[in-house]
Amino acid sequence: KNEVEQSPQNLTAQEGEFITINCSYSVGISALHWLQQHPGGGIVSLFMLSSGKKKHGRLIATINIQEKHSSLHITASHPRDSAVYICAVGSARQLTFGSGTQLTVLP
């Protein structure tokens, strides 16, 4: 069993839909990161969470430490949100990465 599991692996949505990507982990952590990787390969860090909830624009990330689960929500999705979304867990020293969720938002 992988230490970090993401679901779904692939997600296709229509523009404007509300999107949820899930991440479950099996190890103790001090931080969880959500990353976005665009088709060209560049990686952008969206959030670093250790508890609760964070919001930035149309993106919301939540974490439940007791249940070892995090969700990334995208409201009013847009084709430019199409990317691979990666969950990573661990400490300040090193991270273990999920295999990513490929999101495609259709116009």
Place this chain on the structure above:
Amino acid sequence: GAGVSQSPSNKVTEKGKDVELRCDPISGHTALYWYRQSLGQGLEFLIYFQGNSAPDKSGLPSDRFSAERTGGSVSTLTIQRTQQEDSAVYLCASSGDRSGRQYFGPGTRLTVL
């Protein structure tokens, strides 16, 4: 301000040759990370530097891999006697602001023929 930069952007080498990959982190960031992303695979931690502390090398896949960070800034990842399985995108990231986020460079795509 300037982000994390890496050079070269692409490197093609022959099996058995040594390669050096460079990372310039964001100025003032004390933490620096190297990761590897093989084709069709997820990201894999390689090494972590924090200030003047001893690096965490636990992710290096073999003793052919080494890295150093000079003056707490620029870092070089060296792969000796490259093998075809070393072909991957090597990513560098730095962190050091209050957000705790890591800022990634564009990566170096290494191809070993």
